[in-house]
Amino acid sequence: MSLLAVDDLVVEHRSPGRPAVRAVAGANLTVGAGEVVGLVGESGCGKSTLARAVCGLNPVTAGSITFDGQPVAPLGLRRRKLTGIQMVFQDPYASLNPRRRVGDQVADGLRTARDTVTSPADLLERVGLPREFAGRHPHEFSGGQRQRIAIARALAARPRLLIGDEPISALDASAQSQVARLMRDLAVDAGAGLLFISHDLSVVRLIADRIAVMYLGRIVEVGDTAEVWADPRHPYTKALLQAIPKPDGMGVLPVELPGDVPDPVNPPQGCRFHPRCPHVMDVCRGKEPEFGPVACWLHEPR
Amino acid sequence: MSERGEGTRQHSDLDISGLKVSIGGKEILRGVDLRLAAGRVHGLAGESGSGKTMTGLAVLGLLPHGARASGTVRLGERDLLALPAKELNRVRGGEVAMVFQDPTTSLHPMLTVGRQLTEHMRHHLRLGRAEARERAVELLGKVRIPGPAEAYARFPHQFSGGMRQRIAIAIALACSPKVLIADEPTTALDVTVQAGVLRLLRGLCDELGLAVLLVTHDLGVMSAVADEVSVMKDGLVVESGPRGRVLREPAHAYTRALLGSLPDAGGPAPGTADPSAPDPGRPAPRTTGSSATAPRTTGSSATAPRTTGSSATAPRAGGSGTGEEGER
Numbered sequence: 001m002s003l004l005a006v007d008d009l010v011v012e013h014r015s016p017g018r019p020a021v022r023a024v025a026g027a028n029l030t031v032g033a034g035e036v037v038g039l040v041g042e043s044g045c046g047k048s049t050l051a052r053a054v055c056g057l058n059p060v061t062a063g064s065i066t067f068d069g070q071p072v073a074p075l076g077l078r079r080r081k082l083t084g085i086q087m088v089f090q091d092p093y094a095s096l097n098p099r100r101r102v103g104d105q106v107a108d109g110l111r112t113a114r115d116t117v118t119s120p121a122d123l124l125e126r127v128g129l130p131r132e133f134a135g136r137h138p139h140e141f142s143g144g145q146r147q148r149i150a151i152a153r154a155l156a157a158r159p160r161l162l163i164g165d166e167p168i169s170a171l172d173a174s175a176q177s178q179v180a181r182l183m184r185d186l187a188v189d190a191g192a193g194l195l196f197i198s199h200d201l202s203v204v205r206l207i208a209d210r211i212a213v214m215y216l217g218r219i220v221e222v223g224d225t226a227e228v229w230a231d232p233r234h235p236y237t238k239a240l241l242q243a244i245p246k247p248d249g250m251g252v253l254p255v256e257l258p259g260d261v262p263d264p265v266n267p268p269q270g271c272r273f274h275p276r277c278p279h280v281m282d283v284c285r286g287k288e289p290e291f292g293p294v295a296c297w298l299h300e301p302r
Numbered sequence: 303m304s305e306r307g308e309g310t311r312q313h314s315d316l317d318i319s320g321l322k323v324s325i326g327g328k329e330i331l332r333g334v335d336l337r338l339a340a341g342r343v344h345g346l347a348g349e350s351g352s353g354k355t356m357t358g359l360a361v362l363g364l365l366p367h368g369a370r371a372s373g374t375v376r377l378g379e380r381d382l383l384a385l386p387a388k389e390l391n392r393v394r395g396g397e398v399a400m401v402f403q404d405p406t407t408s409l410h411p412m413l414t415v416g417r418q419l420t421e422h423m424r425h426h427l428r429l430g431r432a433e434a435r436e437r438a439v440e441l442l443g444k445v446r447i448p449g450p451a452e453a454y455a456r457f458p459h460q461f462s463g464g465m466r467q468r469i470a471i472a473i474a475l476a477c478s479p480k481v482l483i484a485d486e487p488t489t490a491l492d493v494t495v496q497a498g499v500l501r502l503l504r505g506l507c508d509e510l511g512l513a514v515l516l517v518t519h520d521l522g523v524m525s526a527v528a529d530e531v532s533v534m535k536d537g538l539v540v541e542s543g544p545r546g547r548v549l550r551e552p553a554h555a556y557t558r559a560l561l562g563s564l565p566d567a568g569g570p571a572p573g574t575a576d577p578s579a580p581d582p583g584r585p586a587p588r589t590t591g592s593s594a595t596a597p598r599t600t601g602s603s604a605t606a607p608r609t610t611g612s613s614a615t616a617p618r619a620g621g622s623g624t625g626e627e628g629e630r
Contacts (some may be wrong), residue, residue: 249525
């Protein structure tokens, strides 16, 4: 059985005076123990909302999220029992408390796991920082170092599932793949699952075992990283991969996906991708492909 | 447009020569030479801390407090570094525009998108309220914001990151600048949006004869849009030349190392650069070099003389390479 199972999840954002935005509209996803799943998609497709819902940070409208067989309860003000899921947020400048020493912040995680043996310095060492950094404040560090501290804090709670919500997009290019690999190595070493969310396919490709591609609130393709990379089947995945410019010096402009991302308030009828799809058929306009692993009428399972 | 505008249209190249910038006694740029031509995209590559961004900022006199710049930055007849503040204000946002990396910080959170799009148009181009609005909506459509007319009245937080960057680009283009400095304009964007923005940049460059300085670490982006490519390292341009040559037959060892560290190159693992020691100051020992980026003895002079464009810098670059050699 998989560690995390997201089943037909629907998450809506409601705000007064506006129609509800269905950020996640029936997504299915599983993450196994020791498995690294990369969730990719354009900004605004609901990746982060999905991750936040998995952590209990966003209320679920419909569908279910089970972690280790137990449903994930929304995070409230009470002390949380579910500490097996830990998250690393996008912006390490905002996710660390500027007024507390990083050692103390890492110690919060240790306390959560009732770990009295490990010291914060040990964790800093694991993420590749010197032990004596525990006594410093976040402002003394660069973005990459801060993100490492945030990872150390998440790991301190001994999570069985680590979620990275665009953990590398706020970092410098040189630090990106390094931090991504660090997250992978640490999660896999600890036998934890990792749900790694990013819009940067080239980095996800380096670290993920499986890739899930999300479009407008739905997962449109799931598959082994190498397979998806070499042989993308959903037209959207193809478009995503073709948009990556290659450093071959030929001056070829990347292929642009026609049209705009539709407004999630009012998604298109039928397949969500059909207005932009180069292979659109009649069936696409009328009926939504509700199957996997490739949610496209061209790849309907028999 | 004023007669000044007419005058500069003929030779709207931006000419940076011997640009040096130091902050607190540390030399950040150690003599940068770049030439931007109208209708051409000049890519500036290099890892973080190499001075790419500083070069862009120095052109507009936006350097951090306490920084000292020397050398010349010529726009038409004028030297931007020597221009009085009032004159420079006329250039900034009007003739030379800039797009920053992070649209969350470059847009004002409390002003509507429309206000931010029209403010400088009304000032620089002296447009009326209605005209400015019309142009703003047109620009928003051009950068592919869905529902441009409604977007006009919204605030930056109501847009996603990719949208915000497109708005920032629209703002930069509003006054039809001659020179556009784009500092990592697509780093924060999705690949699909990036493809659109790159096409947009390329298109504008060709259509309007815009001279673009594209600062990016992404060699893929560089390969897609840049005509000329310059590679920076530790405040110096180590290699400069046409895109095809620099990316396919790199002369400088550092360029080779950069290309070799890409995931597709089958080379060593990317990003062996250590972010824990990013000291742009000189002569900082750069652990960054380790396996992937350490050039093989740069001084092996067989390659150095081939460096075109900024050949003057090659020997010094060789020097820094030897320094790294000693460190290892």
